[in-house]
Amino acid sequence: MARAAKHEELRRALxxxxxGSAPHTPLPTEREISARxxxxxxxxxxxxxxxxxxxxxxxxxxxxTFIAPAVVSKSLTLTSFSEDMRARELEPASRLLAAETVxxxxxxxxxxxxxxxxEVVRVSRLRLADGSPMCLENVHFPAxxxxxxxxxxxxxxxxTLLAERYRLEIRSAEQIVRAVDLGxxxxxxxxxxxGSSGLRVExxxxxxxxxxxxxxxxxxxxxRYDIRFTVRRAQS
Amino acid sequence: MARAAKHEELRRALxxxxxGSAPHTPLPTEREISARxxxxxxxxxxxxxxxxxxxxxxxxxxxxTFIAPAVVSKSLTLTSFSEDMRARELEPASRLLAAETVxxxxxxxxxxxxxxxxEVVRVSRLRLADGSPMCLENVHFPAxxxxxxxxxxxxxxxxTLLAERYRLEIRSAEQIVRAVDLGxxxxxxxxxxxGSSGLRVExxxxxxxxxxxxxxxxxxxxxRYDIRFTVRRAQS
DNA sequence: TCCTCACATTGGTTGGTACCTATACGGGCC
DNA sequence: GGCCCGTATAGGTACCAACCAATGTGAGGA
Numbered sequence: 001m002a003r004a005a006k007h008e009e010l011r012r013a014l015x016x017x018x019x020g021s022a023p024h025t026p027l028p029t030e031r032e033i034s035a036r037x038x039x040x041x042x043x044x045x046x047x048x049x050x051x052x053x054x055x056x057x058x059x060x061x062x063x064x065t066f067i068a069p070a071v072v073s074k075s076l077t078l079t080s081f082s083e084d085m086r087a088r089e090l091e092p093a094s095r096l097l098a099a100e101t102v103x104x105x106x107x108x109x110x111x112x113x114x115x116x117x118x119e120v121v122r123v124s125r126l127r128l129a130d131g132s133p134m135c136l137e138n139v140h141f142p143a144x145x146x147x148x149x150x151x152x153x154x155x156x157x158x159x160t161l162l163a164e165r166y167r168l169e170i171r172s173a174e175q176i177v178r179a180v181d182l183g184x185x186x187x188x189x190x191x192x193x194x195g196s197s198g199l200r201v202e203x204x205x206x207x208x209x210x211x212x213x214x215x216x217x218x219x220x221x222x223x224r225y226d227i228r229f230t231v232r233r234a235q236s
Numbered sequence: 237m238a239r240a241a242k243h244e245e246l247r248r249a250l251x252x253x254x255x256g257s258a259p260h261t262p263l264p265t266e267r268e269i270s271a272r273x274x275x276x277x278x279x280x281x282x283x284x285x286x287x288x289x290x291x292x293x294x295x296x297x298x299x300x301t302f303i304a305p306a307v308v309s310k311s312l313t314l315t316s317f318s319e320d321m322r323a324r325e326l327e328p329a330s331r332l333l334a335a336e337t338v339x340x341x342x343x344x345x346x347x348x349x350x351x352x353x354x355e356v357v358r359v360s361r362l363r364l365a366d367g368s369p370m371c372l373e374n375v376h377f378p379a380x381x382x383x384x385x386x387x388x389x390x391x392x393x394x395x396t397l398l399a400e401r402y403r404l405e406i407r408s409a410e411q412i413v414r415a416v417d418l419g420x421x422x423x424x425x426x427x428x429x430x431g432s433s434g435l436r437v438e439x440x441x442x443x444x445x446x447x448x449x450x451x452x453x454x455x456x457x458x459x460r461y462d463i464r465f466t467v468r469r470a471q472s
Numbered sequence: 473t474c475c476t477c478a479c480a481t482t483g484g485t486t487g488g489t490a491c492c493t494a495t496a497c498g499g500g501c502c
Numbered sequence: 503g504g505c506c507c508g509t510a511t512a513g514g515t516a517c518c519a520a521c522c523a524a525t526g527t528g529a530g531g532a
Contacts, residue, residue: 005485024446029512040487045513053289055408058446061513062495068446069349078467113305172291172468179415179435179458197433197458199415210260210294210304222415222433229465231314232408241515265482276517281483297483298525 007046023069090129119143170205243282326365355379406441
């Protein structure tokens with residue numbers, strides 16, 4: 001390891017230095033950080049850019065860079081269910097419901113950018129947090145990208161399995177969030193009353209070349225789950 | 237105008253040049269763009285950084301920069317209801333339900349970072365898209381930041397009013413999204429069947445100094461509204 | 473024919489420098 | 503005492519230059 005770029009190391013260092021301080025505390029000036037850490041101001045700015053994008057600091061021209069107030073929600077990042085639950089201090093677990101190879105069909109084919117006749121591997125799991133149901137997860141992969149997946153241990157993190165076994169890394173994902181009325185089987189599996197509402201998240205995960213790798217539909221219990229994120233004003 | 241920074245102008249220029257081309261078409265190399273537009277490579281990279289963050293292009297080291305596939309969802313940005321609806325090609329409108337000054341109370345005080353006894357202005361509106369109800373919106377401002385707001389015309393864009401009348405600009409916002417069962421009055425106002433589910437978005441808007449400016453709770457119809465966004469893998 | 477490896481090319485990182493613009497603070501004027 | 507404005511200082515923009523690291527290709531060997 002230790003292959004990290006300087007601006008990345010600096011980012012971590014600054015994050016560590018900041019960790020104890022109160023919100024709105026000013027950081028040293030860019031020029032001072034530059035001098036103290038023995039890097040160029042360019043590198044400092046790169047690190048600060050990342051911290052700003054993550055919502056850890058805010059900058060005011062002419063005034064300085066300041067520690068952002070502790071936010072409920074970190075900026076929106078792509079996380080696996082396991083990571084998501086651990087961030088909420090819940091213990092993630094899984095119950096495999098189905099793992100099979102089927103035809104893609106029209107809708108999935110479109111989301112994954114493959115032919116409707118192509119085969120996909122479907123993994124259906126009930127995800128638990130601290131032992132009780134949190135969501136129903138339906139993941140689809142193009143079959144030719146994950147040969148032998150149905151024989152693997154699907155109880156843990158799929159992301160880890162994908163990365164280690166198939167060298168597939170999901171770098172970005174598009175998500176569509178909707179509120180839905182749960183069906184009876186869904187409500188039963190999730191252990192909520194019939195007629196409850198739920199949060200449906202449809203996701204298409206892409207590798208660093210923007211090729212679709214995964215299409216997932218997840219149904220969350222409305223009473224235990226929310227989505228938190230920070231948005232910023234952008235230019236047109 | 238024309239006060240735009242070079243990297244910003246370049247970004248727009250590149251976006252325009254790209255607009256016709258097919259996905260995965262490579263852009264000119266950074267060095268070539270630099271030469272052709274008469275700017276430094278640093279500036280080119282700044283422009284490309286923005287385009288990449290917006291999801292318009294993706295970059296592969298050693299290979300090039302490519303036009304990203306047309307995505308359903310642009311990267312997540314902060315938009316007003318009016319902008320949001322226009323992006324969906326719907327005509328936004330408003331019906332004012334209430335505009336009053338009240339005590340903040342515990343919960344609002346916490347969200348806005350003010351004292352519970354402090355006064356807040358509450359603006360409650362039914363938002364319409366193409367003439368039919370889309371959501372119920374409840375906006376709260378610290379009263380001392382928007383004197384005389386209740387006397388203004390509250391039928392249009394609050395963001396515009398805030399910017400022009402009070403010089404308040406919302407630069408970032410934290411949002412919490414949940415699925416909820418609508419209450420009877422809410423369902424009636426939104427014109428959906430009793431017992432329908434809805435999407436509740438709680439937002440705290442902040443100015444560029446990260447000071448809370450507004451706290452909004454919005455209740456969307458589940459059948460007409462979804463939230464779309466792109467997430468990226470981030471470092472720890 | 474197929475595989476391998478060196479190399480040219482592309483984006484990624486880092487350094488350095490200069491100048492612009494917004495901000496805050498303090499001294500001086502009213 | 504309070505307002506105004508100059509000035510020091512902060513971040514923002516832009517340029518140049520050099521080198522690193524991943525990629526892909528084509529020449530050459532098995």
